Amino acid sequence: DARVTQTPRDKVTEMGQEVTMRCQPILGHNTVFWYRQTMMQGLELLAYFRNRAPLDDSGMPKDRFSAEMPDATLATLKIQPSEPRDSAVYFCASGLGGQTYNEQFFGPGTRLTVL
Amino acid sequence: AQSVTQPDIHITVSEGASLELRCNYSYGATPYLFWYVQSPGQGLQLLLKYFSGDTLVQGIKGFEAEFKRSQSSFNLRKPSVHWSDAAEYFCAVLDQGGSEKLVFGKGTKLTVNP
Numbered sequence: 001d002a003r004v005t006q007t008p009r010d011k012v013t014e015m016g017q018e019v020t021m022r023c024q025p026i027l028g029h030n031t032v033f034w035y036r037q038t039m040m041q042g043l044e045l046l047a048y049f050r051n052r053a054p055l056d057d058s059g060m061p062k063d064r065f066s067a068e069m070p071d072a073t074l075a076t077l078k079i080q081p082s083e084p085r086d087s088a089v090y091f092c093a094s095g096l097g098g099q100t101y102n103e104q105f106f107g108p109g110t111r112l113t114v115l
Numbered sequence: 116a117q118s119v120t121q122p123d124i125h126i127t128v129s130e131g132a133s134l135e136l137r138c139n140y141s142y143g144a145t146p147y148l149f150w151y152v153q154s155p156g157q158g159l160q161l162l163l164k165y166f167s168g169d170t171l172v173q174g175i176k177g178f179e180a181e182f183k184r185s186q187s188s189f190n191l192r193k194p195s196v197h198w199s200d201a202a203e204y205f206c207a208v209l210d211q212g213g214s215e216k217l218v219f220g221k222g223t224k225l226t227v228n229p
Contacts, residue, residue, distance in 0.1 A: 004158070031215065043159075043205065043219040056216065091158055097215055101147055101166070104217065106158030 002026045004107035012113045018080040021110045025094030032075045033093040121220035136191040138206030147209035148189040201227045
């Protein structure tokens, strides 16, 4: 059945290294969301795209984070350089946007640990 | 800005017992409200949603929720809990300020005792 996939599922890296997380949205979905989940802050929206164009990235630290959609089947979230405070689970979600509301389907997440 | 409060961080119930998870929201107009469930190591799955109409909403897995405007609440209920319901539950409100941003509560972790 159709589902959002994310890679890698787990990533351990050292402070200062570049981290790239990938998301494959459900085929046909035109909206992709990136969320971050931490114990302290809970689930926060970092950014989201519609038809590959960024609509809102106000939740994303601009100095080190970047999000792109090279094509309709791939969304990436990059952190450069990474810091220990970036340790979190990063979720991608996709949906059919542009209407009153459509369900967001979540991927399994990427657990990032920055040492 | 909208906010969601889930007062209970952790709840433990016995299998077969009834369940109610609390959610309070802060929003001026009629909110769009959601409950999601997250099993360990998994993403979030939508249980149910409320946009308008009947204030008692039925969802998947035998869950229901009731919207009470006077109390700014959207509590999740299940008459008889199964061991497989052990998970973390998130209440969310849709930001209707022009975006599709979901604002989540901090979550309630449910433990089910045999």
